[in-house]
Every structure is written in C-alpha cells, then in structure tokens.
Amino acid sequence: MLTNNKKGVFRLLIFALLQFFICSCNNKPLYYTVADFNNLPKIDIHFHYNTADIRYLKFADSLNIRLISPNVDTEMPIDEQLKITASIKKEYPKKFAFFGTFSVDSFNNAGFAEKTIARIDQCMKAGASGIKIWKNIGMVLKDTSGRNVMVDDLAFEPVFNYLEANKIPLLVHLGEPRNCWLPEERMTVGNDHRYYTKHPQYYMYLHPEQPSYEDQINARDNLLKKHPNLNFTGAHLASLEWNVDELAKRFDLFPNMKADLAARIGHLQYQSLTDRERVRNFLINYQDRILYGSDMTINEQDADFSQVSKGIRARWFEHWAYLATDSVFVIKDLGGQSVKGLQLPRNVVDKIFCKNAEQFFGN
Ligand SMILES: [Zn+2]
Structure with a gap:
C-alpha cells in the first residue's frame, strides 16, 4: 500500500x-499573469458585509468578485446582521450570498437545541447558504459549573445532527492560530501580534487556565469523527495555519472537510519563505478542498468609500497574485521579508478562487 x-x-x-x-x-x-486579475471570476467566501451600503458590492462586482458574508455571534446583533445580509442577497442573488448564525446565550437553558434549530431554519428560509459558528464556542461559553463548553459537547448533538441530515453547509471558526498560545516573541506573523495586543481577552498565552490549542483542535476533530457527513468548511485554514502537513492529515482523515484561507494567507507565506514547494504542492494536492476568503469587514462607519475600497482591492490583488503568479512581494507582516508567489496552475487557481465556492451560490 x-x-x-x-x-x-x-x-x-x-x-x-x-x-x-x-x-x-x-x-x-x-499560468496566469497579474493582468488577468480583473477579468477572472472570483468569490471571497469570508467577507463580513456589515452595512446596507451596496457600493462595496458593486465595487467587488467591477473586479469580478462575488461576496459571501458570514454572520458572526459577536458584537453586532445577529438579527441585524441577518436582516442586512438577507436583504442584499434578495436583491443581488448572483453577486452576494451569506451564512447565518445562532446565539449561544441560552446554552444553559432547557430547549437550547430546539431554539437553535428554529434559528437555523429561519436563516435558511431567509436565503442563507449555510450556518457559521464561531470561536466563542470553546473559548468564551461556559456551562453551569463554569467549565468551557467545547464544540463536541453533547448539548450540541441535536444541532449537528440536524445540519448533517439536512446537508446544510457549516462554516466553522473554532480555536485560534497557534500563535495565540505563544509568547509575543515567538509569534510568526505581524497581524496575529496586532490582534492579540488589541484583544488580550483572546490571547490565550495570558490565560493558561483556559483550554489549550490542542484541546481546541481535538474538540473540532471529535466533532468531525462524530459527524463525518457534515458539509464542513474550517475557516482560517481550520486553525492549522502553522503547518500545511497538519491540515493535510485532517483532509485525509475527514473527506468532507474543506478549509478557507481567510486572514491566514500570511501563514502560508511564512511557510513558503522556507519551503515554497511544500506549500505549493499542498495547494495542488488539495485543490478541491481550499476556498479563498479574505476576512475583511466593512461597517456603517466605513464611509470613506474611495479610500476603503482602494485598500480592499489591494488586499484582494495581493492574495490573488501570491497564489496565481510568481511575483515577488515584500510582506510587512513578515517583517518586510520578500516572498515569491506560488504560481499555481490556472485550473487550481480557478478552483480556489471560484469553482469550489460556487455551490454556495447554487450554481
Ligand atoms: Zn471572519
């Protein structure tokens, strides 16, 4: 064998x-060249569209980019997110899609699973392409005895059974990058450093009493063992961003698992500094399982359209050019080191940037 x-x-x-x-x-x-960027159809499956201002959608469309906005159980009320995204989807079904979500506020109350399933139905009826769950499961949510509730908790079983039986796609952000458990000087990319400085409550290195990185990954793996037929996309390279071989192992173990690149391309670039071929071969080997996402967010207050859209375009372009071409980039997040693009073959680029996600638009 x-x-x-x-x-x-x-x-x-x-x-x-x-x-x-x-x-x-x-x-x-x-291979593609940088000149191909504008014309090729692309989908950003992880773009938080938290405003009714549709100029950004039109801007994305002008670059041949369709957007999928995941609702998230944090900060902005989830009903408001659902209202905004469902109405954009209704008006622009060919250019926009969204993932609904549910709250875990009533986790410790009787009837949590029934309530959650009713919420899932509400989202799907409103036009959602699937459901997103967030790292508050595993990192914030506590049971009545004060223990962290992990995603493989028995109380979630009816919910995951329902999603699995009804083939409802699930976008899953569980855990954090491994850097979250490391001291600052061992973090590999600049944006993790910035994020944990800004959000110390999620910087697990400061909270050793909380579940470990491995606890988070194991809980997720247990979920997939129990529900092998879930249509499962692990956001952020499924929190295995630090080593493509670790993600490859999970892809081999769980045939229905996919992963998005949202906010973790820097981690691929970090690995490609020392072993470009390994990263490139990983993406070629698992070309059917990887979906492009940026994790950019726009809010009501992003009123300076021309400046914000310029920044958004620059990010999309840099990501695309890193994967599709052999251009060399100076990466600020890697301390100004130069990284050579992976120049993936055209049909691999097409899958990662479009074809793998088209199912979410019902194409
Ligand atoms: Zn996100």
Missing part, C-alpha cells in the same frame, strides 16, 4: 502530466 506521502507525489505527477496535456491542446498558457 502507498503511504500518504507517496500518494501525494503520485497525485502531483499525474496532475502535472494532465496539466501539460490540457494546456498544450488548448494552446493556453499554464
């Missing part, structure tokens, strides 16, 4: 041969 490693090499070889064959038949170049 082939080991996973040999299987990976074998897959890559077949893939390279196929690529060569297809491209020489069509006379198409193997």
Whole structure:
C-alpha cells in the first residue's frame, strides 16, 4: 500500500502530466499573469458585509468578485446582521450570498437545541447558504459549573445532527492560530501580534487556565469523527495555519472537510519563505478542498468609500497574485521579508478562487 506521502507525489505527477496535456491542446498558457486579475471570476467566501451600503458590492462586482458574508455571534446583533445580509442577497442573488448564525446565550437553558434549530431554519428560509459558528464556542461559553463548553459537547448533538441530515453547509471558526498560545516573541506573523495586543481577552498565552490549542483542535476533530457527513468548511485554514502537513492529515482523515484561507494567507507565506514547494504542492494536492476568503469587514462607519475600497482591492490583488503568479512581494507582516508567489496552475487557481465556492451560490 502507498503511504500518504507517496500518494501525494503520485497525485502531483499525474496532475502535472494532465496539466501539460490540457494546456498544450488548448494552446493556453499554464499560468496566469497579474493582468488577468480583473477579468477572472472570483468569490471571497469570508467577507463580513456589515452595512446596507451596496457600493462595496458593486465595487467587488467591477473586479469580478462575488461576496459571501458570514454572520458572526459577536458584537453586532445577529438579527441585524441577518436582516442586512438577507436583504442584499434578495436583491443581488448572483453577486452576494451569506451564512447565518445562532446565539449561544441560552446554552444553559432547557430547549437550547430546539431554539437553535428554529434559528437555523429561519436563516435558511431567509436565503442563507449555510450556518457559521464561531470561536466563542470553546473559548468564551461556559456551562453551569463554569467549565468551557467545547464544540463536541453533547448539548450540541441535536444541532449537528440536524445540519448533517439536512446537508446544510457549516462554516466553522473554532480555536485560534497557534500563535495565540505563544509568547509575543515567538509569534510568526505581524497581524496575529496586532490582534492579540488589541484583544488580550483572546490571547490565550495570558490565560493558561483556559483550554489549550490542542484541546481546541481535538474538540473540532471529535466533532468531525462524530459527524463525518457534515458539509464542513474550517475557516482560517481550520486553525492549522502553522503547518500545511497538519491540515493535510485532517483532509485525509475527514473527506468532507474543506478549509478557507481567510486572514491566514500570511501563514502560508511564512511557510513558503522556507519551503515554497511544500506549500505549493499542498495547494495542488488539495485543490478541491481550499476556498479563498479574505476576512475583511466593512461597517456603517466605513464611509470613506474611495479610500476603503482602494485598500480592499489591494488586499484582494495581493492574495490573488501570491497564489496565481510568481511575483515577488515584500510582506510587512513578515517583517518586510520578500516572498515569491506560488504560481499555481490556472485550473487550481480557478478552483480556489471560484469553482469550489460556487455551490454556495447554487450554481
Ligand atoms: Zn471572519
């Protein structure tokens, strides 16, 4: 029997041969150039659209980008998020989609599961493409004895059974990047450092009494063991952003698991500084399981449209060019080091940026 490693090499070889064959038949170049960015259809599956201002949607459309906005059980009331996203979806169903969410406020009360299932139905009826759950499960929510409630808690079973039986896609942000449990000087990317300075309540290195990184990952893995048929997308490289081999192991274990790149491309760039081929081969091997997302957020107060949209475009472009071309970038978040783009083959880029997510638009 082939080991996973040999299987990976074998897959890559077949893939390279196929690529060569297809491209020489069509006379198409193997790779995109930066000039292709505007024209190609793209989907950002993780773009928090927290405003009724549709200028940003039109702007995205002008760059051939469709948006999926995940509602999140934090800060802005979830009913307000649902109202905004459902009405944009109704008006622009070909350009916009969203994931609904539910609150865990009543977790310790009788009837939590029934209430949650009713909320899921409400979101799906309002046009949601699926349901998002957030890191408050595992990191904030407590049971009546004051213990952290993890995602594999029995009380969630009816909810996950319901999602699994009804084939409702689930976008899951559980845990945090591994940097969250490390001292500042060992953190690998600048934006993690900035985030935990701003949000010390989530900086687990300061809270050693809280569940460990491994506890968070194990709880998620248990959920997938119990519910192998869940249509599951792990947001933020499924919190295994620090090592593509760790994520590859989960993809092999859980065939219905996918992952988005939201706010973690810096971690791929960090790994590609030392081993570009390993990162590139991982994305080629698992091209059907990776979805592009940026994790950018726009709010009501983002009124300076021209400046905000310029920043958004720059981010989208840099992400796309890193994956699709061999351009060299100076990355501020990596202390100004230069990173060479991965230049993935065209059809891999198409899958990561569009085809893998098209199911959420019902195409
Ligand atoms: Zn997010």
